[in-house]
Amino acid sequence: MDISNLQTIRRDLHQIPELGFQEVKTQEYLLKKIREMQTDHVEVKEWKTGILVRIKGLNPRKTIGYRCDIDGLPISEETGYSFKSIHEGRMHACGHDFHMTIGLGALNHFINNRAEDHIVFLFQPAEEGPGGALPMIESDAFKEWKPDVITALHIAPELPVGTVSSRAGLLFANTSELFLDFKGKGGHAAYPHRTHDMTVAASSFVVELQKIVSRGIDPLDSSVITIGKMESGFVQNAIAETARLEGTIRTAQPSAIAMVKKKIEQLIKGFEIAHDCTIEADYGSNYHQVYNDARFVELFSETMEENNITFKVADAAMTGEDFGYMLKEVPGFMYWLGVDSQFGLHSSRLNPDEKALEIGVKSVIHTLDALSHQNIS
Numbered sequence: 001m002d003i004s005n006l007q008t009i010r011r012d013l014h015q016i017p018e019l020g021f022q023e024v025k026t027q028e029y030l031l032k033k034i035r036e037m038q039t040d041h042v043e044v045k046e047w048k049t050g051i052l053v054r055i056k057g058l059n060p061r062k063t064i065g066y067r068c069d070i071d072g073l074p075i076s077e078e079t080g081y082s083f084k085s086i087h088e089g090r091m092h093a094c095g096h097d098f099h100m101t102i103g104l105g106a107l108n109h110f111i112n113n114r115a116e117d118h119i120v121f122l123f124q125p126a127e128e129g130p131g132g133a134l135p136m137i138e139s140d141a142f143k144e145w146k147p148d149v150i151t152a153l154h155i156a157p158e159l160p161v162g163t164v165s166s167r168a169g170l171l172f173a174n175t176s177e178l179f180l181d182f183k184g185k186g187g188h189a190a191y192p193h194r195t196h197d198m199t200v201a202a203s204s205f206v207v208e209l210q211k212i213v214s215r216g217i218d219p220l221d222s223s224v225i226t227i228g229k230m231e232s233g234f235v236q237n238a239i240a241e242t243a244r245l246e247g248t249i250r251t252a253q254p255s256a257i258a259m260v261k262k263k264i265e266q267l268i269k270g271f272e273i274a275h276d277c278t279i280e281a282d283y284g285s286n287y288h289q290v291y292n293d294a295r296f297v298e299l300f301s302e303t304m305e306e307n308n309i310t311f312k313v314a315d316a317a318m319t320g321e322d323f324g325y326m327l328k329e330v331p332g333f334m335y336w337l338g339v340d341s342q343f344g345l346h347s348s349r350l351n352p353d354e355k356a357l358e359i360g361v362k363s364v365i366h367t368l369d370a371l372s373h374q375n376i377s
C-alpha cells in the first residue's frame, strides 16, 4: 500500500471520529477495507465495535499480535484541515486515525506476504475510555486467537519522522479517572452566610488534591493528579448549589493508585464537614501500566536500526494506555512513532506529519517479521 493510499485512508478516518464503543462508522469503514483485501487465508471476527483479523501462517508455531486503537476524543477540532472531523465536538486528537491506517497498511502487507506464524490484528475500541482492552481480552474471540507475543505503537508528536522510541520496563503509568460531584446549599450571591458555596468547596478541593501528590505520596513514587474540567453554578449572581470536578490520577507504582484514592476519601470526609455538603466520588475507568518486556525492546531497537529507522531510548511517561492490560496477559512491548507535530496529544490542533504513515507501516512489518523469527518462551 503506497503513501497515497495510506493518506486517503487516514483522511477518511480522520473525518469520522467516534467515542468509545460508539465506533460504528469506523468499524464499517475498516471492515470494508479489510474485505477488499481478504483472501481465503484471512479470517475476520467482529467484537462489539472492534474487529479481529487473523492471517493464517504458512507453518505456524505461534501467534503474533498487533493492536491498534480506533476511538476518538470529545474535542472540537481546530486544525483547519480540509478533511477535518465531520462529527461536531469529536476529534482524532490522539492519533488513532494514524494507528488504524498503519494497522491496515501492515495487514495488507502480510496478506500478500504470508509469515510463517499466524498474525492477529486487533482493532480495539474505547482506549480513551471506558477501556476496550480488558473486555476484549476476556472475549471468546481474543481467547481463541490469543497471541503469544504482542506489540502496539503510539504516535509521538515531539519526535521527528523517521524515529521510533521505547524502553524496557515502565513506559506508561497506572491511571484512574476521577469524577467528583459536590452538593450543598445555594442561594443569593449577596447572602453567602446563608449558603454552602460549592464553587468555593470545589476550588479548595482542587488545591488540596495537589497536596496529596506533594505530601501524601513517597516522592520516589511519581504521581500526578490533574483536574481537566470544573463546572459549577448557573448564573453570575447566585451561589452554586452543585459543582463537578473531572480529572485523572496517574502513578508510576500500581500500589500508589490505591494510596491516592484513600487520601481522596479522607479529604472528602473532611470537606463534607467543613463545607456542609455531600461529595460523591466515581473513579471511572482504571488502566494498568504499560510495562515492556526487555527482550523484545532490544530486538526492536536492533531491527529498527537495521532498517534505517532511528531508535531512541524513551523516558517513562505519565500517559495511560489500556494496552497495559494486554501486556499483563501476553508478553510484548509498546513503542512511540515520531510524527513531528507542532501540537501535542489531545490538542485540538494536533497535526501529525503524514510522511510518518509509511515509516509506521514499515516499523510494524519489520517488528512482526522479527518476532516471527524469535523463539518466545
Ligand SMILES: CC(=O)N[C@@H](CCC[C@H](N)C(=O)O)C(=O)O
Pocket (backbone or CB within 6 Å): 094, 127, 128, 129, 154, 175, 176, 177, 247, 248, 249, 285, 287, 318, 319, 320, 321, 345
Ligand atoms: C495515550 C493517551 O493519551 N492515553 C490516554 C488514556 C486515557 C485514560 C483515562 N481516560 C484517563 O483519563 O485516566 C491518556 O489520557 O493518557
